[in-house]
Amino acid sequence: MENIVLVEGAGFCFGVKRAIEIAFDVAKKHKEGIFTLGPIIHNPQVVEKLKELGVCPIESVTEEKNIKTLIIRAHGIPKDKLEELKKKGYEIIDATCPFVKKAQSLAEKLCLEGYQVVIIGDSEHPEVKGIFSYAGEKAVVVTSDKIPNLNKKIGIIQQTTQPLSKVKEILNGIINSLNEFEEIRIFNTLCNFTAKRLESTEKVARNVDLMIVIGGKNSANTTQLANLCKKIGVKTYHIEDVKEIDKSWFKDVKKIGITAGASTPQWIIDEIIDKIKCL
Ligand code: SF4
Numbered sequence: 001m002e003n004i005v006l007v008e009g010a011g012f013c014f015g016v017k018r019a020i021e022i023a024f025d026v027a028k029k030h031k032e033g034i035f036t037l038g039p040i041i042h043n044p045q046v047v048e049k050l051k052e053l054g055v056c057p058i059e060s061v062t063e064e065k066n067i068k069t070l071i072i073r074a075h076g077i078p079k080d081k082l083e084e085l086k087k088k089g090y091e092i093i094d095a096t097c098p099f100v101k102k103a104q105s106l107a108e109k110l111c112l113e114g115y116q117v118v119i120i121g122d123s124e125h126p127e128v129k130g131i132f133s134y135a136g137e138k139a140v141v142v143t144s145d146k147i148p149n150l151n152k153k154i155g156i157i158q159q160t161t162q163p164l165s166k167v168k169e170i171l172n173g174i175i176n177s178l179n180e181f182e183e184i185r186i187f188n189t190l191c192n193f194t195a196k197r198l199e200s201t202e203k204v205a206r207n208v209d210l211m212i213v214i215g216g217k218n219s220a221n222t223t224q225l226a227n228l229c230k231k232i233g234v235k236t237y238h239i240e241d242v243k244e245i246d247k248s249w250f251k252d253v254k255k256i257g258i259t260a261g262a263s264t265p266q267w268i269i270d271e272i273i274d275k276i277k278c279l
Helices: 014-029 044-052 079-087 098-112 126-133 164-176 192-205 220-232 266-277
Strands: 004-006 034-037 055-058 069-072 091-094 116-120 140-142 153-158 183-186 210-214 235-239 256-260
Touching: 004 266, 014 034, 014 044, 014 055, 014 069, 014 098, 044 055, 079 091, 079 126, 098 116, 098 126, 098 153, 116 126, 116 164, 153 164, 164 183, 192 210, 192 220, 192 256, 210 220, 210 266, 220 235, 220 256, 256 266
Parallel strands: 004 256, 034 055, 034 069, 069 091, 116 140, 116 153, 153 183, 210 235, 210 256
Antiparallel strands: none
């Protein structure tokens, strides 16, 4: 099988690449007691490699006695949790993505300036929980076009990985009730890496017979890619590694598109492409 199109920008985004480089760098410099708060990325293979170097993920500091250094992953963590960890005396290596940091700072600034912060995103996502913690007591997370009652002065930001179409839909809903507001401030905190990957994935998915989406089954951005392809109507398989490839998927298939989420290392993508080429 030779007709394979790899989506431009598939795989690690800037923030994930940076967080992983930081984690490997710390592993080289420190001897023991290094942990990541939650897996550094949603990729079991990378997490395993780091474990071999002595960097293990923990969900909570109560799980481990020998903590010296804690690495914060790209999604960031809530403000109070970060402060609590610093107080406990751990060395904190903050690998929060600068784009997520920007959303956190804007949330804090808007709150201090008296705006009710409206975050468009998924309230259960760790990134949103982090941003929310900077946004003050009146902050709300809006997940759908069902918009709750809002204050007269609002400041709107977005979870970095939200699809533009959904953000537009929610913003339109708010603007349609403009007469209910005194002031609306809108900041773009969307991440271009995600938007571009979604856009290039859509272009490829519309022109192939089958899409392979590579990335952790628990990765929100990979699932978003898979859902986008399915919505377009192309046969789509979401896989984590080469072992899941099934020869029967490719029967009568002429052109295959390959995309990957932000947590998928290049070597996993290469391995899968090589395997498909040999079918
Ligand atoms: S998707 Fe964007 S915001 Fe999220 S970690 Fe990657 S670069 Fe940062």
